[in-house]
Amino acid sequence: MNGKHEPRKVTLELVAAEAGVSPSTVSRVLNQSAGVSLAKQRRVNEVIDKYGFKPNLLARSLAGGKTMSVGVLTQFIDSPFYAEALKGIEDLLLAHGYVPIFVSGHMDAAEEADKIDVLIQRKIDGLLVLSSTQSDDQLQALAKKLPVVVTGREVGGANIKSIDFDHYESGRLAANFLYSQGHRAVAVITGPRTAADASSRLRGILDEMTRVGQEVDGDSIVEGDFQEFGGFQAMEELLRRDLRFTAVIACNDQMAYGANLALFRSGFRVPDDVSLIGFDNLKHSAFTLPPLTTVSQSSYQIGTVAAESLLELITDKLIPEKTELQVRVVVRESTRSLRS
Amino acid sequence: MNGKHEPRKVTLELVAAEAGVSPSTVSRVLNQSAGVSLAKQRRVNEVIDKYGFKPNLLARSLAGGKTMSVGVLTQFIDSPFYAEALKGIEDLLLAHGYVPIFVSGHMDAAEEADKIDVLIQRKIDGLLVLSSTQSDDQLQALAKKLPVVVTGREVGGANIKSIDFDHYESGRLAANFLYSQGHRAVAVITGPRTAADASSRLRGILDEMTRVGQEVDGDSIVEGDFQEFGGFQAMEELLRRDLRFTAVIACNDQMAYGANLALFRSGFRVPDDVSLIGFDNLKHSAFTLPPLTTVSQSSYQIGTVAAESLLELITDKLIPEKTELQVRVVVRESTRSLRS
DNA sequence: TTGTATGCGTTATCAT
């Protein structure tokens, strides 16, 4: 093709030669790891620009021990909830020069372990675990090899940090909101029994309802799987039970979507016949029919906060303005007030 | 913990020593790159198992030139459409020992270029570009450095391959379906003018309607942005224009969601007052109110097919049973027949 | 401040 001078690969060494300095000097201006005379700095930088030199990250990692990449174990990359979190992670990480490597575990412990191996073999600097099914022990063992941040539950230990919303509080918020709107009989579609966040949320709901004197009967609680179809089925089950309720709490937005459809199929209207509230405030929830009232727990935020925490663990320095995790109910049109 | 001998890092060299062979031999059994006596193979493998040795991918890449990773440039990682495609890509790549590195370009040419740089600096073996805003020239230039696969449009050249659905045909399909259901006056919410797939789709629709003698007036076409809110606004605009139509074609499901809400707000019912059809068959479309009729173009499939093609380019050998890209209309409840 | 030498953990080249 281009037959000029053999297109010799531009390496740090080449730059050094061209600038008339030693490779170490080039490395130093690259990393600002030591003082270099301004004269040489300029010369080196000129050559770098001239050749468009970009250090080979592989070589750098092999020599330096840091890959500037972090592994992210998620359950389903193709889920609206995780997608928003992943975006938060990507944004924050990239801003700090790191790149995320995403893998999905599909709620399967064995697959998760495999995926983690893949990541570790790639020498990631840290691991971000979103709602894993790994045992605490396994995670703590991992933490001996590299910094770990977990979401969706609480795991103690050194070199490991748990980031999460206060799901209990969110649950209370939802229940209290409904109560304040005049609802007394409430049914709930909860998440998988095995998910820590699901159960805190449920406890929050139940405790709050009890507190206001409207204890929720066990029959009014059905377990879903945090997915649309699970919510659909759960709602059908609730309907079959022939209970009396004016509102249903779906423990995440996706299940609320499914519940909404089940209600529709059975001829019930939201919110005229029954009020419906979800959790997460997925972006799509503003566009459902009707737009969904939901407890907002920004999954984007959980992503950025988790990433920030991991970076702190990796670099061992605090990140100044860490994002605050906020929870609030976003009132839209799937709930209505029963008070005259 | 285990205070035996200092927990020396287990490297290929360690394994070699322990097995009483040279490092090269270990490397050979690892890669099956040359004949090794069965006796030694066994011994080496025993030691490998005993120490749980996993080769350092960084070192391997630096020495061998291959990183077994491919870059994936997507527009929005937090979009239902891309999420499904990403899952397809991840599944297929991982099955072949490759890992995808995802970055988002956010429809911004400059950001895209930046992200591509990040990827290249990480020495990816190939690049997968989903609906980029880069120019053909830029992509062709990239293809000189590494294999490239593009979706969403047609780019020619060596070392580069374009994978896409036949959007024109999809458009025709949608139009023809509506016509077959008795619809004559059709409005359309198209995608961004700049998107190649959007315009083919539109042409398909228009051509088909013309073919059946129901030419679509320019007034009945509004441009959206492939997002929910864009669809919402487009539908509002359509409504303002006071046209006469019995069906609207939204050029993707997300815009259909928005359009559905806009219709609802204005007191129109889908499908009683107007039929609505989308494209993509996102998983969520089975759970909208009403469930959405849509032209199914599995984004998961586009992901796997694109990944397969990239692997073919990288490894230079054909993958046997390549997935077929299928397009069909999935009839649900957002459309109704006007006949009889 | 600057340069030299060595190491990071593999693969690849060349002998034997």
Added chain:
DNA sequence: ATGATAACGCATACAA
């Protein structure tokens, strides 16, 4: 079939 030896491209103690 097997083993030395040299890359791969950079960072980093150590020396000067």
